[in-house]
Amino acid sequence: MKRSEFLMVAHIETHVLENWVEAGWLLPQGDADDYLSEIDLARAHLINDLNELGANDDSIPIILNLIDHLHGTRNTLQELLVRIHEQPENTRQEILSGIVQK
Amino acid sequence: MAIDPYKILGVEKTATQDEIQKAYRKLAKKIHPDLNPGNKKAEEQFKEVASAYTLLSDEAKRKQFDAGEIDGLGAEKPRQNYYRDYADAGTANPYTRNADFGDDNDFFSELFRRQGNRGGGGGEFKMRGQDARYRLTLDFLSAINGGKQTITLPDGAGLEVNISPGCRDGQTLRLRGKGQAGIGGGSAGDALIEIKVAPHRFFQRVGDDIRIDMPITLKEAVLGAKIKVPTCDGSVTMTIPKGANTGTVLRLKGQGVARAKGGQGDQFITLKVILPTAPDAALENLIREWKPTTEQNPREPMGV
Numbered sequence: 001m002k003r004s005e006f007l008m009v010a011h012i013e014t015h016v017l018e019n020w021v022e023a024g025w026l027l028p029q030g031d032a033d034d035y036l037s038e039i040d041l042a043r044a045h046l047i048n049d050l051n052e053l054g055a056n057d058d059s060i061p062i063i064l065n066l067i068d069h070l071h072g073t074r075n076t077l078q079e080l081l082v083r084i085h086e087q088p089e090n091t092r093q094e095i096l097s098g099i100v101q102k
Numbered sequence: 103m104a105i106d107p108y109k110i111l112g113v114e115k116t117a118t119q120d121e122i123q124k125a126y127r128k129l130a131k132k133i134h135p136d137l138n139p140g141n142k143k144a145e146e147q148f149k150e151v152a153s154a155y156t157l158l159s160d161e162a163k164r165k166q167f168d169a170g171e172i173d174g175l176g177a178e179k180p181r182q183n184y185y186r187d188y189a190d191a192g193t194a195n196p197y198t199r200n201a202d203f204g205d206d207n208d209f210f211s212e213l214f215r216r217q218g219n220r221g222g223g224g225g226e227f228k229m230r231g232q233d234a235r236y237r238l239t240l241d242f243l244s245a246i247n248g249g250k251q252t253i254t255l256p257d258g259a260g261l262e263v264n265i266s267p268g269c270r271d272g273q274t275l276r277l278r279g280k281g282q283a284g285i286g287g288g289s290a291g292d293a294l295i296e297i298k299v300a301p302h303r304f305f306q307r308v309g310d311d312i313r314i315d316m317p318i319t320l321k322e323a324v325l326g327a328k329i330k331v332p333t334c335d336g337s338v339t340m341t342i343p344k345g346a347n348t349g350t351v352l353r354l355k356g357q358g359v360a361r362a363k364g365g366q367g368d369q370f371i372t373l374k375v376i377l378p379t380a381p382d383a384a385l386e387n388l389i390r391e392w393k394p395t396t397e398q399n400p401r402e403p404m405g406v
Contacts, residue, residue: 027196027197029196038183038188039185039188039189039196039197042183042184042185042187042188043185043188043197045184045185046136046184046185049130049134049136052126052127052130053127053130053131053134054127067136067137067139067185067189068189068197070139071139071186071189071190071197074139074140074190075190081229082285085229085285085286
């Protein structure tokens with residue numbers, strides 16, 4: 001979406017957007033016409049919410065970093081589960097029963 | 103059913119703005135969907151808390167609510183998707199490196215649920231299929247009139263989509279069970295289809311109304327006429343009143359866009375008087391002879 005549309009929907013000012021991009025909190029991938037994507041917008045909402053919850057400029061990058069790690073881990077684990085499911089029945093049972101017994 | 107934002111936040115009616123903010127923060131820290139990526143219920147709960155807070159944190163709105171002028175829904179916050187919907191979905195994501203597998207179900211909880219009702223070796227698990235995201239570009243009239251469209255999926259199969267009349271640009275349609283197949287007997291994911299609507303050569307949509315610029319000849323403008331006007335589902339004959347002018351707006355009631363809750367918008371026609379494209383000697387003579395009954399200076403409002 002365009003920068004102006006983004007600013008309006010995310011309820012932020014131009015300089016705030018610039019600061020966020022500069023700090024690496026947002027990583028727009030688009031060109032000038034289609035600068036920011038839906039995921040950037042969702043992330044901007046998250047940053048606004050974190051602000052509202054009392055997180056400050058020092059703690060927000062820590063939280064974002066942890067959330068991104070969490071999603072990466074979830075994705076990897078899910079991939080792992082899919083791979084496990086592709087194994088022969090007895091291998092699968094062995095792996096899974098091993099996990100849940102812990 | 104009346105919604106009580108004080109109850110939702112767990113504060114007294116006499117609470118100060120500071121207490122309200124504290125109560126909101128305490129709840130939101132626990133239930134914000136992005137801090138609970140695997141919990142689907144968090145979204146509903148958070149929506150309630152956030153809209154209660156939006157209402158009570160605005161002193162003017164809070165006064166209106168206390169006076170009974172607006173209800174507890176008066177300030178519901180229209181909310182975009184949460185970050186987790188993207189970070190956890192199978193779309194390319196610059197913020198995380200492992201973004202290839204998306205799922206709406208929480209697979210952690212799948213693992214632990216299995217632990218609960220494990221029979222023998224406990225090797226079975228169910229997982230809901232991934233949601234699949236598609237984009238569909240509609241031409242303007244297909245979006246207005248609705249109808250069936252077919253999306254070609256990456257594997258070459260076709261997916262039929264029913265477009266209801268009045269479909270909007272940016273709208274997302276959800277086809278239940280049309281996403282990826284589930285695993286181990288789990289239900290299939292959904293297909294999410296984002297609609298883009300292409301612009302039209304002369305129709306323009308404004309809310310539920312259709313706007314169109316309609317060229318008419320000088321003769322039709324001066325003497326009035328019946329002309330054919332295109333509408334989104336064909337054309338109608340309409341009367342141009344005598345003395346119509348450039349900028350005159352006429353309305354065709356009920357010829358606009360179908361509304362989701364029934365009824366239909368209108369079509370507005372803005373007239374544009376067009377002189378003959380080639381010089382016309384007869385017209386020139388006529389105008390030279392023409393003596394206006396009242397002299398008029400259309401530039402008067404500009405002071406010249």
